[in-house]
Amino acid sequence: MQDYEVFLQQLITGLSNGMIIALVALGYTMVYGIIELINFAHGDVFMLGAFLALTLLGALGMEAWPSHWQLAGVAIMLLASAGFCGCLNWSLDRVAYRPLRRASKLSLLVSAIGCSFICTNLGLFWGGMPMEVFAGGVAAAAPKDFPQLIPQFNILGESAIRIVPADVAVLVVTVPLMIALVYLVKRTRLGRAMRAVAQDATAAALMGIPVDRVIGITFFIGGALGGFASVVYALYNNTIGFQMGYRAGMDAFTAAVLGGIGSLPGAVLGGLTIGCVRAMSDQYVETRWTNTIVFGILILILIFRPSGLLGSTRREKV
Amino acid sequence: MKKQPLFALALVFTSAMTAVTLAQSTETKGTLTIISSLPRTGSANAQTTTIVNGIKLAIAEVNGQVDGWTIAYQDLDDASPQRGNWDGALEAQNANAATKDPSCVAYIGTFNSGAAKMAMPILNRAGIVMVSPANTYPGLTKPGKGEPNEPMVYRPSGKINYFRIVPTDDLQGVQAADWAKQLGAKKVFILHDRELYGKGIADVFQAHAKTISVEVVGFEGTDSKAANYRSLVTKIKAVSPDLVYFGGTTQTNAGQIAKDLRTGGYEGMYMVPDGCFEQAFIEAAGDSNLNDKTYITFGGLPADQLLGRGANFREAYRAKYGGDPEAYAAYGYEAARVVLQAIANAKTMDRAGILAAVAATRDFDGVLGKWSFDANGDTSSQVLSGQTVTNGKFAFVKVLGG
Numbered sequence: 001m002q003d004y005e006v007f008l009q010q011l012i013t014g015l016s017n018g019m020i021i022a023l024v025a026l027g028y029t030m031v032y033g034i035i036e037l038i039n040f041a042h043g044d045v046f047m048l049g050a051f052l053a054l055t056l057l058g059a060l061g062m063e064a065w066p067s068h069w070q071l072a073g074v075a076i077m078l079l080a081s082a083g084f085c086g087c088l089n090w091s092l093d094r095v096a097y098r099p100l101r102r103a104s105k106l107s108l109l110v111s112a113i114g115c116s117f118i119c120t121n122l123g124l125f126w127g128g129m130p131m132e133v134f135a136g137g138v139a140a141a142a143p144k145d146f147p148q149l150i151p152q153f154n155i156l157g158e159s160a161i162r163i164v165p166a167d168v169a170v171l172v173v174t175v176p177l178m179i180a181l182v183y184l185v186k187r188t189r190l191g192r193a194m195r196a197v198a199q200d201a202t203a204a205a206l207m208g209i210p211v212d213r214v215i216g217i218t219f220f221i222g223g224a225l226g227g228f229a230s231v232v233y234a235l236y237n238n239t240i241g242f243q244m245g246y247r248a249g250m251d252a253f254t255a256a257v258l259g260g261i262g263s264l265p266g267a268v269l270g271g272l273t274i275g276c277v278r279a280m281s282d283q284y285v286e287t288r289w290t291n292t293i294v295f296g297i298l299i300l301i302l303i304f305r306p307s308g309l310l311g312s313t314r315r316e317k318v
Numbered sequence: 319m320k321k322q323p324l325f326a327l328a329l330v331f332t333s334a335m336t337a338v339t340l341a342q343s344t345e346t347k348g349t350l351t352i353i354s355s356l357p358r359t360g361s362a363n364a365q366t367t368t369i370v371n372g373i374k375l376a377i378a379e380v381n382g383q384v385d386g387w388t389i390a391y392q393d394l395d396d397a398s399p400q401r402g403n404w405d406g407a408l409e410a411q412n413a414n415a416a417t418k419d420p421s422c423v424a425y426i427g428t429f430n431s432g433a434a435k436m437a438m439p440i441l442n443r444a445g446i447v448m449v450s451p452a453n454t455y456p457g458l459t460k461p462g463k464g465e466p467n468e469p470m471v472y473r474p475s476g477k478i479n480y481f482r483i484v485p486t487d488d489l490q491g492v493q494a495a496d497w498a499k500q501l502g503a504k505k506v507f508i509l510h511d512r513e514l515y516g517k518g519i520a521d522v523f524q525a526h527a528k529t530i531s532v533e534v535v536g537f538e539g540t541d542s543k544a545a546n547y548r549s550l551v552t553k554i555k556a557v558s559p560d561l562v563y564f565g566g567t568t569q570t571n572a573g574q575i576a577k578d579l580r581t582g583g584y585e586g587m588y589m590v591p592d593g594c595f596e597q598a599f600i601e602a603a604g605d606s607n608l609n610d611k612t613y614i615t616f617g618g619l620p621a622d623q624l625l626g627r628g629a630n631f632r633e634a635y636r637a638k639y640g641g642d643p644e645a646y647a648a649y650g651y652e653a654a655r656v657v658l659q660a661i662a663n664a665k666t667m668d669r670a671g672i673l674a675a676v677a678a679t680r681d682f683d684g685v686l687g688k689w690s691f692d693a694n695g696d697t698s699s700q701v702l703s704g705q706t707v708t709n710g711k712f713a714f715v716k717v718l719g720g
Contacts (some may be wrong), residue, residue, distance in 0.1 A: 001555060001556045006552060006553075006556045009552045010549050010552055013548040013549045013552060014549065016548075017545070017546070017548070121399075124399050135601050138363070138364060139360065139361050139363045139364055139598065141359050141360040141361070141363075141399050141402045142360055142361030142363070142402070142598060142601075142602070143361065143402075143573070143574075143602055145573075145601060145602060145603075145604050147604075148604075152580070152581055154583065162582065162583045164581060166581075233545070236546070237545050237546045237574070237577075238577050238581075238604065239573070239574050239577065239602070241402070242399075243400070243402060243543075244545065247543050247544075247545060248545065278549065279548075279549035279552075280549075282549035282550050282553060283549055283552065283553045286538055286539075287538050287539060287540050287541060287550055288512065288538070288539040288540075288541070290541065291541065
């Protein structure tokens with residue numbers, strides 16, 4: 001491999017990983033934008049989405065399906081996980097956050113941490129399900145193999161640079177979702193209501209906007225994005241585990257803060273930045289320094305631009 | 319057909335009665351407890367379950383009694399779900415529990431060398447003998463093979479209380495590098511998980527590879543919690559090695575690395591040490607990613623290659639538990655037998671007496687033939703083996719070195 005090929009390859013890897021991080025980061029940033037809560041449970045909701053996908057895959061026996069049917073299977077998993085994660089996130093808001101709306105932000109945060117623990121343990125429990133795809137459920141805490149539904153070959157043929165269909169899948173799922181989201185927030189009535197609630201919930205309520213419902217919908221959309229991300233993650237990495245939510249959540253949260261929490265383009269930019277920095281650091285520095293470098297950059301940016309890359313000082317939220 | 323459950327029930331009842339009568343009729347001198355501390359949560363569980371079965375088998379063979387003493391056994395977990403791997407805090411807790419239990423005379427464990435580091439000083443102060451069925455990091459026992467202060471740092475009382483029945487990584491790493499060369503590797507890329515065991519064996523592998531003129535084109539510590547290793551794989555491919563060596567375990571993501579190597583288009587060999595010699599590794603990696611290009615070294619012989627006493631163990635295991643033991647089960651059985659023999663030979667029936675008796679183990683008729691403990695607490699056995707993966711199963715290739 002030539003030097004420029006190595007660089008391009010790392011860029012592709014970085015962008016693919018970054019896209020997945022960005023999709024999860026959007027869920028953080030949306031919820032933060034509207035009620036200024038860091039929804040710690042978001043990463044774990046994402047993890048449960050992947051577990052649902054694997055359960056469906058096993059229950060429907062998708063591995064044995066002919067390859068074009070498997071694509072339909074992927075679509076089923078995407079929709080099911082998105083719906084499931086959306087509903088789960090909405091329920092968390094309804095049960096654990098909404099009653100605390102008037103309490104201090106700190107109580108809300110503690111409640112979110114609690115939800116995160118509950119979801120993590122739910123995942124641990126789920127992993128022990130006696131199904132073939134969970135390796136019989138004997139080792140509940142062990143990482144689970146997620147079958148390769150998307151074939152592994154180099155789209156570029158014999159080229160030294162390698163793009164596998166999974167890379168394309170990441171792109172095909174995430175980019176339309178991001179565009180749809182921006183359209184929803186900027187152009188629709190619902191989006192306008194969300195922005196209004198974000199700016200001033202009391203004023204929005206006075207104008208007749210059902211604030212709690214709008215917040216609930218925001219949670220649903222954020223969760224659904226996490227659900228989409230979970231299936232993409234599972235197809236890309238081929239491994240899921242009940243702890244994956246912690247790590248993915250950490251990366252995504254960092255991305256959201258880096259881009260400016262509350263800003264949608266910021267979350268995407270933050271995700272892509274972290275993905276690429278990771279890849280470049282793995283290549284040109286050393287893997288063991290990667291985390292240090294990512295968080296070093298985060299600290300530097302926050303020192304010089306406390307509101308993040310795209311976060312504006314006048315808090316435009318959602 | 320209807321009578322059968324009744325009959326079975328009656329049988330259970332009678333045997334329960336017999337057990338009670340037996341316990342009553344035999345005057346016991348007291349209870350001696352053996353505690354084991356192994357990672358029972360997470361993917362190591364499949365392996366450690368067979369180790370625990372091995373220990374139970376050894377105790378059952380003597381009917382739970384030695385010279386009128388009742389042998390009790392306690393199976394402790396040193397792994398936490400949060401880590402999915404061994405946890406130093408839990409290991410220290412287990413070791414402390416052992417010191418506080420006055421009937422505890424022996425501690426079987428640990429599975430991971432890093433965990434041993436936590437338990438050794440605690441048990442050393444209490445004078446409890448510790449027999450590990452699986453630790454292979456050399457510095458735990460051998461002066462000059464690890465950090466400068468090892469192994470004395472684990473022996474605050476100055477006495478040796480730690481013994482192990484597996485050959486260490488200063489042998490395994492060397493044999494692995496030799497085998498890599500025999501397999502035709504000219505350039506190797508070495509990865510390690512940055513743990514005591516993984517980094518330790520990777521260091522040995524690297525040092526020996528250089529002396530046998532195998533070129534080391536990279537040496538890197540990995541992030542064992544990473545979602546994938548694609549960028550690392552690109553870096554590896556850029557220097558085109560014939561073999562990638564990973565010093566680590568299933569729990570530190572050996573399976574994910576195998577997956578990403580294949581997804582990333584790497585077509586060379588992949589070699590891992592005994593920490594990956596468990597079915598969970600194949601499950602984590604997906605067998606199609608391992609087939610015929612993956613090599614695993616192990617300090618001992620796999621269960622289906624054992625002869626003599628080892629073969630007896632294998633058959634007894636199958637008869638009792640109805641499945642095949644994993645690689646380290648034989649060592650769990652062996653560790654328990656060493657302790658039981660020491661209890662039989664002890665001059666005084668206390669921790670010190672049993673410790674002295676374990677230290678005096680010579681020409682032990684074990685699953686891998688006759689062996690003795692040396693002055694450091696290491697086994698004299700030097701049998702190592704190499705295996706590969708074919709059709710989702712480990713396949714024995716050869717005995718290494720020797």
